[in-house]
Amino acid sequence: xxxxxxxxxxxxxxxxxxxxxxxxxxxxxxxxxxxxxxxxxxxxxxxxxxxxxxxxxxxxxxxxxxxxxxxxxxxxxxxxxxxxxxxxxxxxxxxxxxxxxxxxxxxxxxxxxxxxxxxxxxxxxxxxxxxxxxxxxxxxxxxxxxxxxxxxxxxxxxxxxxxxxxxxxxxxxxxxxxxxxxxxxxxxxxxxxxxxxxxxxxxxxxxxxxxxxxxxxxxxxxxxxxxxxxxxxxxxxxxxxxxxxxxxxxxxxxxxxxxxxxxxxxxxxxxxxxxxxxxxxxxxxxxxxxxxxxxxxxxxxxxxxxxxxxxxxxxxxxxxxxxxxxxxxxxxxxxxxxxxxxxxxxxxxxxxxxxxxxxxxxxxxxxxxxxxxxxxxxxxxxxxxxxxxxxxxxxxxxxxxxxxxxxxxxxxxxxxxxxxxxxxxxxxxxxxxxxxxxxxxxxxxxxxxxxxxxxxxxxxxxxxxxxxxxxxxxxxxxxxxxxxxxxxxxxxxxxxxxxxxxxxxxxxxxxxxxxxxxxxxxxxxxxxxxxxxxxxxxxxxxxxxxxxxxxxxxxxxxxxxxxxxxxxxxxxxxxxxxxxxxxxxxxxxxxxxxxxxxxxxxxxxxxxxxxxxxxxxxxxxxxxxxxxxxxxxxxxxxxxxxxxxxxxxxxxxxxxxxxxxxxxxxxxxxxxxxxxxxxxxxxxxxxx
Amino acid sequence: xxxxxxxxxxxxxxxxxxxxxxxxxxxxxxxxxxxxxxxxxxxxxxxxxxxxxxxxxxxxxxxxxxxxxxxxxxxxxxxxxxxxxxxxxxxxxxxxxxxxxxxxxxxxxxxxxxxx
Numbered sequence: 025x026x027x028x029x030x031x032x033x034x035x036x037x038x039x040x041x042x043x044x045x046x047x048x049x050x051x052x053x054x055x056x057x058x059x060x061x062x063x064x065x066x067x068x069x070x071x072x073x074x075x076x077x078x079x080x081x082x083x084x085x086x087x088x089x090x091x092x093x094x095x096x097x098x099x100x101x102x103x104x105x106x107x108x109x110x111x112x113x114x115x116x117x118x119x120x121x122x123x124x125x126x127x128x129x130x131x132x133x134x135x136x137x138x139x140x141x142x143x144x145x146x147x148x149x150x151x152x153x154x155x156x157x158x159x160x161x162x163x164x165x166x167x168x169x170x171x172x173x174x175x176x177x178x179x180x181x182x183x184x185x186x187x188x189x190x191x192x193x194x195x196x197x198x199x200x201x202x203x204x205x206x207x208x209x210x211x212x213x214x215x216x217x218x219x220x221x222x223x224x225x226x227x228x229x230x231x232x233x234x235x236x237x238x239x240x241x242x243x244x245x246x247x248x249x250x251x252x253x254x255x256x257x258x259x260x261x262x263x264x265x266x267x268x269x270x271x272x273x274x275x276x277x278x279x280x281x282x283x284x285x286x287x288x289x290x291x292x293x294x295x296x297x298x299x300x301x302x303x304x305x306x307x308x309x310x311x312x313x314x315x316x317x318x319x320x321x322x323x324x325x326x327x328x329x330x331x332x333x334x335x336x337x338x339x340x341x342x343x344x345x346x347x348x349x350x351x352x353x354x355x356x357x358x359x360x361x362x363x364x365x366x367x368x369x370x371x372x373x374x375x376x377x378x379x380x381x382x383x384x385x386x387x388x389x390x391x392x393x394x395x396x397x398x399x400x401x402x403x404x405x406x407x408x409x410x411x412x413x414x415x416x417x418x419x420x421x422x423x424x425x426x427x428x429x430x431x432x433x434x435x436x437x438x439x440x441x442x443x444x445x446x447x448x449x450x451x452x453x454x455x456x457x458x459x460x461x462x463x464x465x466x467x468x469x470x471x472x473x474x475x476x477x478x479x480x481x482x483x484x485x486x487x488x489x490x491x492x493x494x495x496x497x498x499x500x501x502x503x504x505x506x507x508x509x510x511x512x513x514x515x516x517x518x519x520x521x522x523x524x525x526x527x528x529x530x531x532x533x534x535x536x537x538x539x540x541x542x543x544x545x546x547x548x549x550x551x552x553x554x555x556x557x558x559x560x561x562x563x564x565x566x567x568x569x570x571x572x573x574x575x576x577x578x579x580x581x582x583x584x585x586x587x588x589x590x591x592x593x594x595x596x597x598x599x600x601x602x603x604x605x606x607x608x609x610x611x612x613x614x615x616x617x618x619x620x621x622x623x624x625x626x627x628x629x630x631x632x633x634x635x636x637x638x639x640x641x642x643x644x645x646x647x648x649x650x651x652x653x654x655x656x657x658x659x660x661x662x663x664x665x666x667x668x669x670x671x672x673x674x675x676x677x678x679x680x681x682x683x684x685x686x687x688x689x690x691x692x693x694x695x696x697x698x699x700x701x702x703x704x705x706x707x708x709x710x711x712x
Numbered sequence: 713x714x715x716x717x718x719x720x721x722x723x724x725x726x727x728x729x730x731x732x733x734x735x736x737x738x739x740x741x742x743x744x745x746x747x748x749x750x751x752x753x754x755x756x757x758x759x760x761x762x763x764x765x766x767x768x769x770x771x772x773x774x775x776x777x778x779x780x781x782x783x784x785x786x787x788x789x790x791x792x793x794x795x796x797x798x799x800x801x802x803x804x805x806x807x808x809x810x811x812x813x814x815x816x817x818x819x820x821x822x823x824x825x826x827x828x
Binding site: 529 | 769
C-alpha cells in the first residue's frame, strides 16, 4: 500500500518535472526561432519531454484508477468527469484572467501564448489519459484471453505512435495509412465491449448519461481551445509543432471520443429495458435470500416472511398471505399488507363459491383465479393467484397473491412465483431436516450423559465373603436403560443384594435408577425384612415415579451365620437357583408386584418374603429381562431354559466363570455384538 | 408396531391389540384406552389374541389406569393372552392387579358381573 502511494507520488512528480522542462525548452526554441537564432538546446528535447510526460501520467492514472478495486462503473465515470472538471476550470480561469488583462502586447506575445497552449495541452492530455484508463477498466470488465490480447496490441500501437511522433522518421503514406486504419479498427472493436452497461440500474444509467454529456463538453472545449491556440502559434513560428501534428494525441482523443459516444448510445438504448433487468436481478437476489435464510439461524417463520416479501415484490402484487400446516396440524396464517381477517374473508368467499382447488391443500396445481374475485363485494382485490408449497411431495401450505387490478397476473409472473414457492418448499424442508438433526444431536448428547450417570451408579466393587463370591456384569445398549444392581454389608454376617430394572429408557430411567440406589443404601442399612424393605421402597417411589412408570426389583439378604437367604421379589425376573446337591436349577417364582404399581398401603398384599437355606456349591443367578428376552436372527428369545442350561454346563465353576459362560452363550445365540436392551446379571457362588 | 381396533358390543368397548407394544407404540394403546374412557364406557375389554409382545412401557399403560378405573368405577378385563405375554404380566405382578380371563365370553361375563 505504501509502495503504491509512493509510486503515485513519484509518477506525478516525474510528470510535473517533464512538463516544466517541456515548457522551458519549447519556449526557448520558439524564442530562438522568432529571433532567428540557433537554439542552445536540441530540438528533440520538447518532444521527448512530452513523451515522458505522457508515460508518467499514464502510470499515474494506471496506479490511481486501475488498481483501485473499490470503484464501480459510475465511480469510474465520475473520476473522468472530475478530472475533466478540474482541467476545464483551470483552463477557463486562465481564459478569464486573459480576458481581464485585455488585448495588451504582453498577452499577444507568441511566447506567452505558447505557455498558455502548453498548459491547456497538458490539461487535455491528463484528462484524456484519465478517460483512457477508466475506459480500459470498463472494456475489460468481462475479459477474455482475446480481449486482453487486443487491448495490449492497442496499447502497444499507441506507444509506437507516441515514439513515431517524437522522432523524425517519415513513413510512406501507404504504410502510415495502413497503420492508422489498423489502429482505428482495433479501437472500434474494443469500443464494442459494453457489457458493464447492463449492470447499471436505472438511476445509475441516468447518472452515467449526464456524466458522459459533460465529458463530451470538455472534449469539445479542449479540442477547440487547443487547435485554435496551436494554429495561432504555428502561424508565427515554423519550429512549433502543431497539435494536429501529434498523431498520438489525436488517436487518444479519437479513441476516448469514440468510446464515449458508443457508451452514450448503448446506455440510451438500454434505458427502457433496464427495469426488466433490475427485476431479474432482484429475483435472483430474492432466491438467494430464501435459500440462505435457513443457514443464518433463522426460524421457519422468517423463511415464510421472506417468501411473502419476495413474491410480492417480484410480481408487483398488492398483498399476500401464506397458510401453513404447522406442527400439530394447526394451520397458521402469515399475512403481508393485508390483515388476517380480510385474508380469511377472501378464503371463505372462495370456499363458499365452491371454487375448487384454490386454497385447498390437496391441490398441486398453480391457479390463477382472477375471475372468481370479481364476484366478491367489499374487497378491494380483484385478482388472486394461489400456489401450493410442498415439502417432500406433500403439500404443506398455500401461498396466495392478491392484486387490486382485475386479471393482474400474467404467465410470466405465475412462472416466477411458482419457482419461488418451490424454492421455499426446499428451504423449509432443509430447515426442518436441520432442526431434526439438531434435535437428534441434542438427544444423543443427553443419552451420553445419562449413560455416564447410569454407569457411575453401578458399584465398582462388590461385597465378598468367606461364604460366597459375587460376580456381576452389565452391558448397556445405545439407548440407556435402567438396570441396577448393588450389594451392601449390613453387619459381619449379613449382606444385602439388589437387582432392579427401571421401566422406560433414557434420562428418566437413569434418574429413577439413582433414586433406587438412594433407597437401597438408606433402607438396607436398617436391617429390614425384605418384605418391609419392598413396602418402604414402594412408599418412597410412589411420590417420584410418574404415571405408568415402575421399577421391578429383587432384594436378598444372605445370612452367612445361619446359612440362609431371605428375599423378596417385586415384579423382577425370577431368580435362577442351582442346588449343588441335586444338581437341579429352578426359578424362584414368588408373588410380588413391581414397585410403583400399587400406589397405596395395599401394596403389602401384593408382595411377600421367603427364605431358604443354602449349601456349599450352590449358585444363584440374578438377571434382568434383557438377557431372557434377547433375540436371535429368527426372532426367538433366549429364554429361561437356555439360561438355566448355560448355568448347568459349568455348575461347578466359579462365579466369574459361570457368568462368562452365560455371556458367551448369550452372544452366540443373538449372533451379534449389537444389543438392543441392557444385559445385566449378578452371579453368587456359595462356598461355606 | 401395533395396530389397535375398537368395536362396541352390547355396551362394552372392545379394544383389540394386534402386534407388538414397545415404548413408542405404547402411546397408541394409551390413547385408545383414554378415548374409550373419555367416551364414557364402563366396561372395557382388551382383546390380546394377536398381542405378540409387550414391553414394560406397555405394561405401564395398563398399570397407570388401575387407580383411575377404581375411582370411576370402570371395569377393564383383558382376555385371550398368549402364554408368553401372560408370563410377562405374571412376573411383574400385574396379573394380580388386573382382571385377566381366557376368552371373550368369560371376560364379558366378568365385566357384566362387576359393573352391576
